[in-house]
Amino acid sequence: MTRLDQIRAAEERLLLPTYDRNPLLFVRGEGVHLIDEQGERYLDLLSGIGVNALGYGHPAIEEAIARQSRALIHTSNLYFHEGQAELALRLTEQTGLDRVFFANTGTEAWEGALKLARAHAGLLRSEGKQIGTKFLALEQSFHGRTFGSISTTFKEKYREPFGPVVPGVEFVRFNDVTDLRGKFSNEVCAILLETIQGEGGVRPLTQEFFAEARSLASSTGALLIVDEIQSGMGRTGKWCAYQHYGIQPDVTTLAKPLAGGIPIGALLCTEEVSRAIHPGMHGTTFGGGPLACAVAIAVIDAIEKDGLLKNATEVGDYFQLQLRSLAARHEAIVDVRGKGLMVAAELDSADLAKLTVAEMLKRHILINCTSDTVLRFLPPYILERTHVDTAIKALDEIFTEHAAAQSAAQSAGGHTRG
Numbered sequence: 001m002t003r004l005d006q007i008r009a010a011e012e013r014l015l016l017p018t019y020d021r022n023p024l025l026f027v028r029g030e031g032v033h034l035i036d037e038q039g040e041r042y043l044d045l046l047s048g049i050g051v052n053a054l055g056y057g058h059p060a061i062e063e064a065i066a067r068q069s070r071a072l073i074h075t076s077n078l079y080f081h082e083g084q085a086e087l088a089l090r091l092t093e094q095t096g097l098d099r100v101f102f103a104n105t106g107t108e109a110w111e112g113a114l115k116l117a118r119a120h121a122g123l124l125r126s127e128g129k130q131i132g133t134k135f136l137a138l139e140q141s142f143h144g145r146t147f148g149s150i151s152t153t154f155k156e157k158y159r160e161p162f163g164p165v166v167p168g169v170e171f172v173r174f175n176d177v178t179d180l181r182g183k184f185s186n187e188v189c190a191i192l193l194e195t196i197q198g199e200g201g202v203r204p205l206t207q208e209f210f211a212e213a214r215s216l217a218s219s220t221g222a223l224l225i226v227d228e229i230q231s232g233m234g235r236t237g238k239w240c241a242y243q244h245y246g247i248q249p250d251v252t253t254l255a256k257p258l259a260g261g262i263p264i265g266a267l268l269c270t271e272e273v274s275r276a277i278h279p280g281m282h283g284t285t286f287g288g289g290p291l292a293c294a295v296a297i298a299v300i301d302a303i304e305k306d307g308l309l310k311n312a313t314e315v316g317d318y319f320q321l322q323l324r325s326l327a328a329r330h331e332a333i334v335d336v337r338g339k340g341l342m343v344a345a346e347l348d349s350a351d352l353a354k355l356t357v358a359e360m361l362k363r364h365i366l367i368n369c370t371s372d373t374v375l376r377f378l379p380p381y382i383l384e385r386t387h388v389d390t391a392i393k394a395l396d397e398i399f400t401e402h403a404a405a406q407s408a409a410q411s412a413g414g415h416t417r418g
Ligand SMILES: *Cc1c(COP(=O)(O)O)cnc(C)c1O
Pocket: 105, 106, 107, 108, 110, 142, 143, 144, 145, 194, 198, 199, 227, 228, 229, 230, 231, 255, 256
């Protein structure tokens, strides 16, 4: 029995069966590569689902963990430490928002945003304003796995087994301005958007839809809440993807790449919205701990020092350009989209998408498939053009082989029929 088989057998006995893992046992990483227990190297174009912004073994992260773990790992939010205000200052400057609450994960930041929206609507009502408690979320949305998050997540499979979910959520058709206008009223306390839907298939909002959501929310005092957990912290070449649109939300959430692999989440809001919160209303034991804050600050410093926003833009543009030229040669690719290093190629069949992920794995390249037919690439921000070339060459081979196999099957089929 290999080490992988032993671990797999033990997990099958001991863990809740929540994951359908790939049969790979990674033991370390270097730059954009993961290395398995047999020393085989894999090009990682997924970076732990958009988390490992600086790749693996980055000295800035190693140094911050070593230094902070010697000094202080945890104190709770009963006391001050040196990291929260400093990290909050960076994040408020980057997002254009005024105040921060630190959590541990994306879903926890999102729960905070939902609670904040309800509390803010309550405050407005106490000031004599007419505003309800309803949320408008989008079809194909994904906001996490806790109750508020699944309630505002579109796919039935995430909600239905756990019902009843939190009531008062209505889903609007993606980028459908008429549907948004029709469902918006002063019953709504917040409109919930991802600037670029991640799990939903790397789908960007249109300028028109985003602008309409902003102006509807402003017209009643409802909040525009933008989930940047996957698209934020530089992945798209700007700190937040909403900055590509020139639209400012009232609330945003960050998590995945924020501390380069150490768990952290952040909820940011305007000064006006923050009036709804007072001490004791919301909190967390671990959130915003000294270790996570120190590492997040080190990650931000490294992104700035190494020019990684520019790199994400340039290598991301190159990636999309190469995928477009691949699409011109292969009919199976029906769309290429994304921004910076949040990139997708949509295929014409779910079977082919599954096969492509498996074939890429055989070639030691890690990607995934979301929304059935969409190949998703969320590489580390340190990605170089040569890595893109490697991936494109592998995809080219896979689609060429697939097309050849299909036409062989067709002509064989033709003969039998003839
Ligand atoms: C991953 C993700 C979440 C949930 O984050 P977790 O850390 O897994 O709880 C929420 N929203 C978006 C857009 C995400 O991509």
